[in-house]
Amino acid sequence: MLLALAASHAPLRIPGTASNPAMAGELRRPENAVTVFLCGDVMLGRGIDQVLPYPSNPQLHEGSITSALGYVQLAEKAHGPIP
Secondary structure: OEEEEEOOOOOEOOOOOOOOHHHOOOEOOOOOOOEEEEEOOOOOOOOHHHHOOOOOOOEOOOOOOOEOHHHHHHHHHHHOOOO
């Protein structure tokens, strides 16, 4: 998973707009703008349902792990018990 966050006040240049006089100028981002770039197979919270009161079936069909409970164990090992 690749996650990149960036904030910039630099002018935004749009490729291919130089030939269009109406779009030839620079666009300005608002000062509070944040650019988020997500790439790949992004799963923000794999196994999260396993810590909810009514979890779903934890069976997974992956080569490296067969139960979503394994993701819970990895998270607890890294960050401590999940309340």
